[in-house]
Amino acid sequence: MKKGDIVTGKITAIKPYGAFVRIGEDTDGLIHISEISEGFVRNIEDFVAVGDEVSLEVLGISEDRKVSLSYKRVNKQRKKRWVKIELQSGFVPLEKMLPEWIKAYRQGGE
Secondary structure (H helix, E strand, C coil): CCCCCEEEEEEEEEECCEEEEEECCCEEEEEEHHHCCCCCCCCHHHCCCCCCEEEEEEEEECCCCCEEEECCCCCCCCCCCCCCCCCCCCCCCHHHHHHHHHHHHHCCCC
8 A cells, every 4th residue: 555545444433633444454544634525524424434434545654554544535525506596676475486496406507
């Protein structure tokens, strides 16, 4: 195993600063919270859970064989789509407008 390799590991523990991973029989690694997602991570368990098998990229290996890993480099997440809604002056009942907003969202806000 070397820097840049893609490996599969099993999440063994989650702490506020990262997730611990077991790779194979004898290698342990850490996914630091900054390597979970490109966006803000409030709770690591929103992305992974203990027992999950995940694909990861090796960022580095220390002399004592501890492995730094990245989840976000292998598991790209789609960015949120923003829907442009044009407001009309006056009051239009929610019952009438909601289906139109849903349709606009499904079409990507076009």
